[in-house]
Amino acid sequence: MPTIKEIAVLAGVSRGTVDRVLNKRGGVHPDTQARILEIAKALDYRPNKAGIVLSAQRKNLKLGVVMFGTNNPFFDDVKEGLNDIESELSCYNCDIFIKTTPSFNEKDQIDAIDDLVEMGINALAIAPQNQEGVVRKIDELREKGIPTITFNSDLPSSSRIAYVGSNYRKSGETVAGLMKLFDHKGHLEIGIVGGAPSVLCHTERIEAFKEYMEKTPSVNIVDTVWNNDDDVTCYTVVNKMLSEHPEINALYFTAGAIEGGCRAVMETGRHKDMIIVAHDKVPSTVDLIKNDVIKATVCQQPYVQGTKPLQMLFDYLTTGETPQEINYTDIEIYIKENI
Amino acid sequence: MPTIKEIAVLAGVSRGTVDRVLNKRGGVHPDTQARILEIAKALDYRPNKAGIVLSAQRKNLKLGVVMFGTNNPFFDDVKEGLNDIESELSCYNCDIFIKTTPSFNEKDQIDAIDDLVEMGINALAIAPQNQEGVVRKIDELREKGIPTITFNSDLPSSSRIAYVGSNYRKSGETVAGLMKLFDHKGHLEIGIVGGAPSVLCHTERIEAFKEYMEKTPSVNIVDTVWNNDDDVTCYTVVNKMLSEHPEINALYFTAGAIEGGCRAVMETGRHKDMIIVAHDKVPSTVDLIKNDVIKATVCQQPYVQGTKPLQMLFDYLTTGETPQEINYTDIEIYIKENI
DNA sequence: TTGAAAGCGTTACCAC
DNA sequence: GTGGTAACGCTTTCAA
DSSP states (O other), X not given: OOOHXXXXXXXXXXXXXXXXHHTTOOOSOHHHHXXXXXXXXXXXXXXXXXXHHHHHXXXXXXXXXXXXXXXOTHHHHHXXXXXXXXXXXXXXXXXXXXXXXXSSOHHHHHHHHHHHHHTTOSEEEEXXXXXXXXXXXXXXXXXXXXXXXXXXXXXXXXXXXXXXXXXXXXXXXXXXXXXXXXXXXXXXXXXXXXXXXXXXXXXXXXXXXXXXXXXXXXXXXXXXXXXXXXXXXXXXXXXXXXXXOTTOOEEEEOSSOOHHHHHHHHHHTOGGGOEEEEESOOHHHHHHHHTTSSOEEEEOOHHHHHHHHHHHHHHHHHHOOOOOSEEEOOOEEEXXXXX | OOOHHHHHHHHTSOHHHHHHHHTTOOOSOHHHHHHHHHHHHHTTOOOOHHHHHHHHGGGOOEEEEEEEOOOOTHHHHHHHHHHHHXXXXXXXXXXXXXXEESSSOHHHHXXXXXXXXXTTOSEXXXXXXXXXXXXXXXXXXXXXXXXXXXXXXXXXXXXXSEEEEOOHHHHHHXXXXXXXXXXXXXXXXXXXXXXXXXXXXHHHHHHHHHHHHHTOTTEEEEEEEEOTTOHHHHHHHHHHHHHHOTTOOEXXXXXXXXXXXXHHHHHHTOTTSOEEEEESOOHHHHHHHHTTSSOEEEEOOHHHHHHHHHHHHHHHHHHOOOOOSEEXXXXXXXXXXXX
């Protein structure tokens, strides 16, 4: 493997000059520059990450994280990822500051970002609200030279450099495909239980699910109700839906807090013939799968959503390599046997 | 983050002495040793990986890999993983030597290992034959100070330090679970198509599958045939099985070369009502899923099987951290929509 | 526009 | 038993 030192010798210059060229810092004579680039290409030079990281420790990089502080246990796995990457990067003199915002409130997120900037962060990872103010704030940071990566939910219209998270349309389609495979009667009458109509990822899943099912004649979508990520609400709305629609033989839960809903199903005694599919792998969902109430759950690698954005930001700041813009997490299917 | 330098200052010794203690090289006064260990513990010292890797480059580590040279495209993904990790580790002055053995022959593998040892490898990754001679050879290497990690298939009775690969029993059970969920008739008559009775991983899958299904009254396993990982053979045996058993309504392919078998099914016109589940994600399987011939395929992260063993060996040789012994890859379910 | 040197954390080698 | 020092590859700062 060629090193900067070797290139310097071959080009008859000092290591500093090679570094200036390779990292586009400017101030080098065009001829020298051309010569160095040619040699680097010929030798297939690739920088040594260990050297870069070691050297970067003198910068004391600071990374900021903004996310919901909800009690949705889905985020426990995200947090586990955050903790692991924090402990790894701390060895490289890189600090991570995490801010959780209590409500689904735009201003809270913006304030959190401002706080982090105040603390001197060099980059930001955010699970953002889908709101204009947050977009503008990300653009503002970009101009200040602070790159942002979105995770869990994207803001394509902002100038974030990358997104790490689920392809919600494809995950809705995967649930649709599963239900068709599970369909034992040859005809599905489906009730959908979403979180809240304002949460983009849930509505995207539902939209894709519906569009996909519309192409299938043997499937009918009966009703869509919302549980506001709340167990009690979930019980009530599912109870009501089932009594109004005795024909329902399949349920699609797109959000958290499904325990109450499943309880409502079990009370009717219809869960044996009901095809229930959910998202994410929280403890209550695992239990429901083990007890044959839910047939399958479709997941989105929450741990990766915690680690990867920060890893990418760290790499970007140290090695300068531009991350891939769209990083969809795998769509994982779990049933009783592989959960 | 504390460094060796800091510990040295606090303990009133040199960096060399701290290094000797932390890496158990011996030759240090017990009192000094105790003092240093105490300080390291108190500061929660964790070695800096970038520093270790940089320093380790002077060793020019060599890793050996032994695997089948079969034309089974499953191994293409493993090889992709091998290539990626090779290119990454090459930056750290670590070379990787890959030997593929042509046949399912014990002696070939042992010869390949001997060749690699001759070349001076510091560690070995092997997708092993399940044979006594290979076990003994691994034990022999261990005594020479050359650690081995098995991948794809394990040799628990050998002194390999770790295994990376599928839990074949669990993956067979997952197929069983899927088939039960897909069962539209309320009664499964299943034909099993294995690779070869001598390949451990296939027989393990089948065994677990059968044991699991035996607990289910509505399931009957009609017959088990072998295709020797060969398309033509597969066509023949499936053709024969289907004509002898018109009651079969589900097929479980546990190995590669399933295209011929599926062709036989399609020729009978029974594929519309046939529940077919397979393993691994090779191009032909993807096609068969997209064309609704196969309902699902259960995979075992081949890419990870290529990268992780070498990453673990490199870490073990440089940082000295003992790898986890059993590293099961995820059991991934793919259907038409998430493939 | 360029060069020289220090420093990041660890390991290895040579003195004592 | 222990200390000092050079080396791994890269970046940064100061000086020319």
